[in-house]
Amino acid sequence: MLWLIPALPLLGVVLLGLGNRRLSRVVAGSLASGMVGLSALLSFATLAKVIATHQAVSQTAYKWMDVGPLDVNIGFHVDPLAAVMICVVTGVGFLIHVYAIGYMDEDKDAESCWRFFAYLNLFIFAMLLLVMADNFLLMFVGWEGVGLCSYLLIGFWFENEAFAAAGKKAFVTNRVGDFSFVLGLVWLFWALGDQATIDFVQLQGVLQANPALVGGVGGFAVTGICLLLFGGATGKSAQIPLFIWLPDAMAGPTPVSALIHAATMVTSGIYMICRLNFLFAMSPVAMGAIALTGALTALLAATIAITQNDIKKVLAYSTVSQLGYMFMGVGIGAYTAGFFHVLTHAFFKALLFLGAGAIIHALHHEQDMRKMGGLRRHMRGTYWCFVAAFLAIIGVPGFSGFFSKDEILWLTFATPPEQIALFGPGFPLPTILWGIGVVTAALTAFYMSRMMFMTFAGEFRGHHAPHEAPKLMLLPLVALAVLSVVGGLINLPHWLHMPAIEGGLHHFMAPVFAGAAVRFDGVDPSLEIPLMVGTLVLIGASVALAYQLYVKSPAKAAAFAERFPRLHHGSQNKWYVDELYEAAIIGPILKLSTQVLHKVVDVRIIDGLVNGVAQLTLGMGRYYSRFIHVGQIQAYALAIAVGTAVMVLVYTVGV
């Protein structure tokens, strides 16, 4: 019954489309939530089955096409990795669907609510295809599907031109990445020659039996393929250089930001790398590039987040930053740790977004944190849920984010340099990555504290009196808060010395990552605890600093900003990356398109050719008709006679 998991949300799309505007918000929302809820139950049943049997569940639902040696099936393969992922997608997805019923209560949306929920269901369907697919092609269908739904949902309020433009930006940026992804797939397919397969399990077998097909470990082909595939991941998962669309994607309704742009879709790049770990493990250079890109993205996004005033923008940059952590994790080969962070991040970041949504909802679509403050007293339930997510994301021991982030940091530090040989085997890249990671952790603590203090502490600075969120919105918050707190228990670190319960996720995932031989013995293991304590001290100091600057003496923050105007403006304007792209890439492309491709190639060459042929025919007709079209019937008769005679001659003689 594996096929039912993605089929149910698809059924939801069909039903919502058939019902369309006859469906009220509550009916449409309940239908959509119900479908995802059923899907979630089936997902949990599948996970239980995988845990119990230690075996992947597969099903070929439909033979899609059969081209020569290539079989393409609508086939699903749920191994431990996919099993956990579908539970997150449908579980968190269900909570967010329920929340959205409460959130979308504005009058102006009453008519289009069915459309909103149809898109959400379509997204869940596409995401499940991406996760459960047993071959590249089906995965790519999901990959494009989630991009489409992201576009549709960012531009859901398309009457607002800026929002529609944000959707377009997300789509176009993703296309750049998708193009790279396709190139990687084609290269891989081409390199495999007559052993080509698009099935993941078969591919792993082919590569293990004959690694020379892609140039062996560290070969040119495998490095190129991995970098191109990673290029696709940078688009979908908002990494340097394609991260620019995610902050703008906050134009979508907040449940969308929580579901697509925090918890699920943006992690599909990490999921893809985990899925293809056996391939990526063959290229230490690509691994180094992934880890470095992740680390730099984490740092860059964190430095932008500390000066943003829009609550959703802070969370958006925070998401980019946390995704950077995940890439750092999978880049060093710590797939389980990276994926563990995907899980915990899905919980606490979805919670943060939903909490922010509750605040925005309560303040009548006010997103500027300078007009918030003092919400602690007005929105107690939201506040406590938010606190749980806050403690989880900054990495306070015991909360889920601590376990995942700390594991990534430690394993980064412990990676042998030759494993991520981007700059040669002797370069101390792991230590540098670790340093960036720790600085980012401190920055994370700072900007999250700043956000907490600006929204919840002090006095209310807005106009409308805020109100607590309705129960329908609060319940998903509470559920996610519980998950944010206890989510770390599924993968407790080994230094607790509790062999019975530690590393649960790690052991569960081990078969998936068995093909990638990675080691984390670059340094003395006894350093782990001191490093962790050091990181925690830095995090504590950051929180204390934020408290000083934003609660005790807010004037100091402004004075600090004025002392370093360039830094402050740079950060606030996202280091002018958008402007840089505009000037360096978009501008020239636009100019090339309009000035050369349009005015010369299209108008002159292509249109010229087509119109020229027509003109030539017309001119020739005009000219020759003077001699041929004379009006003498006998001239025509002669032409017919000669023509017939020639044809008879050709036929009989057979020239």
Add this chain to the structure above:
Amino acid sequence: MDQIDLHIPLGLSAALFVIGMAGVLTRKNALIVLMSIELMLNGVNLAFVALARQSQSVDGHIFAIFVMAVAAAEAAVGLALIILLFRNKVTVELDDLNLLKG
């Protein structure tokens, strides 16, 4: 039934057809062109009946009778057209009738 030498009727048929065609292409009087067309049709008819007799089949005979019927109708329509043409243009010279051009 004894076989005949096909050269004679087919040769005559070809001669009639070519004479007719020459008339159609060269004579300027519409009436004579019409008569030449009859000549061409009769050339074809002769080929039909000769070959029909050779192959012991009645198809060719039937076809010849069809052609005669159509030729009679065509002569009637053609003559009517020429009379109308003469009433309008006061000529049946084909060189003077050159309206059919672009």
